[in-house]
Amino acid sequence: MSLSTLSPAACSVVQPLLPVVGARTRVPLATGGEAVYANLDNAASAPALQTVADRVARVLPHYASVHRGAGYLSRTTTALFEQAREQVGAFVRARPDDVVVFTRSTTDALDLLSRAVPAGAEVLVADVEHHANLLPWQRSARTTVVRGGTDAEETTALLEAGLATGRYAVLAVAGASNVTGEVLPLRRLARAAHAAGARIAVDGAQLLPHRRVDVAADEIDWIALSGHKLYAPFGSGALVGRRDWLDAAEPYLAGGGATLDVSHDAVRWAQGPDRHEAGSPNVVGAVALAQACATLSALPAGALEAHETALRDRLVAGLTALDGVAVVRPHPGDAVGVVTFTVPGQEVSKVAAYLSAEHGIGVRDGRFCAHRFANSLGLVEGGLRASTGVGTGTADVDRLLAAVEQFLTSGPELEYGIVDGHWGPLHDLRPAPERFLDSTREPG
Known part of the structure; x- marks a missing residue:
């Protein structure tokens, strides 16, 4: 079967x-010439929204110290930082008494939360999780890792069964898988957790760029998010949720801004977000994250879901139509724009290198920082992941499908091997990545 057999509906623009x-950034090709970069690696790090870049450019001339300056620009910067906190909370529809703590990333936020769990409390997590929502709990709390099911429904049922034992204080789950894109029913899981006397912590890194979440209505206790997944790649993330455990926990960092008073023999720590935000915060990152939240919130209801569903359906249909391609769990029900596939008999890193070198297409290869889940899906040697975003269109998807079809039918134009520890063309006309911006025109 080939792409020419796809239905007109699957080919809609x-x-x-x-x-x-x-x-419109152009990248060099190893075969000579260049092409507009097709970014199908949004699940790893999404590009900045233009509104975010514009907002950062407007704010930078007014940047100054935060929370500790009497100057006008210091007061302006402090106001921007605290306004960003309110905007992020509003984006996830947090409760009025919830706290928004700015962190470096989702990983940082979940590490912080894992250290706030009361001593002796037990945590339930499934092996379908990204390492960010698995390893912090294993290191900082008594954690039970259950094997996930064959789909989101079975995984949910297994977690509900675990909760029903009454052993656990926390259920830690991802809102959406970064391997299959599957979305878990958060409200159902939250109610199961609360019925068993537990709380629910959600890794929202992969979900929030694709779906709106209502922390209050969905009864979520905490949600963690990252700017670099949410079209604000300026080094900021956040933990949003209930404040009691956070106020009772040891400060995540010890330093300036986290204290009320420091004397010769005692320290009085602050409460609320200040308690865990010692040091000078990443104001620009927080403002960028808030602007991304505002831009996504302004989209018409259902627009984001319709956009990515059409692209994901096109990806799945196109890859499934190609003889020699295996799509991992292609019909998991509700899913975000993440599709993982393999080319049996071929090294996934070689295929990814070919897509980049000869077609200017970026995908992710490997086990996606979710090794246990990938292994259970048979991806011990890794897979190829194509992920869409708000900047993706049919043209990007079609380029990937055509490039994979070419790989299968006529093979790569160049010879590939291990170069500097990575798969790549043995004769590469492209400048070294570290010299790319110096040797080409300014990207645009």
Whole structure:
């Protein structure tokens, strides 16, 4: 079967939903010439929204110290930082008494939360999780890892059965899988956790760029998010949720800004977000994250879901139509724009290198920082992941499908091997990545 057999509905044209920085950036090809970069690696790190870049450019001339300056720009910067906190909370529809703690990333936020769990409390987590929502709990709390099911429904049932034992204080789950894109029913799991006397902590890194979440209505206790997944790659993330455990926990960092008073023999720590935000915060990152939240919130209801569903359906249909391609769990029900596949008999890193070198397409290869889940899916040697975003259109998906079909039918144009520890063309005309910006025109 080939792409020519796809139905007209599967070939419908979808345009990018929002402008992103670098949408027309051209990259060199190893075969000579260049191409507009097709970014199908949004699940790893998404590009900046144009509104985010514009907001950062407007704010930078006014940047100054935060929370500790009397100057006008210091007061302005402090106001921007605290406004960003309110905007992030509003984005996830937090409760009025919830706390928003700015962190470096989702990983940082979940590490913080894992250290706030009361001593002796037990945590339930499934092996389908990204390492960010698995390893912190294993290191900082008594954790039970259950094997996930064959789909989201079975995984949910297994977690509910675990909760029903009444052993656990916390259920830690991802809102969406970064391997299959599957979305878990958060409200159902939250109610199961609360019925068993537990709380629920959600890794929202993969979910929030694709779906709106209502922390209050969905009865979520905490949600963690990252700017670099949410079109604000300026080094900021957040933990949003209940404050009692956070106020009772040891400060995540010890330093300036986290204290009320430091004397010769005692320290009085602050409460609320200040308690865990010692040092000078990443104001620019927080403002960028808040702007991304505002831009996504302004989209018409259902627009984001419709955009990515059309692209994901096209990806799945196109890859499934190619003889020699295996799609991992292609019909998991509700899913975000993440599709993982393999080319049996071929090294996934070689295929990824070919897509980049000869077609200017970026995908992710490997086990996606979810090794236990990937192994259970038979991806011990890794897979290829194509992930869409608001800057993706049908043209990007079609380029990937055509490139994979070419790989299967006529093979790569170049010879590939291990170069500097990675798969790549043995004769590569492209400049070294570290010299790319110096040797080409400014990307745009």
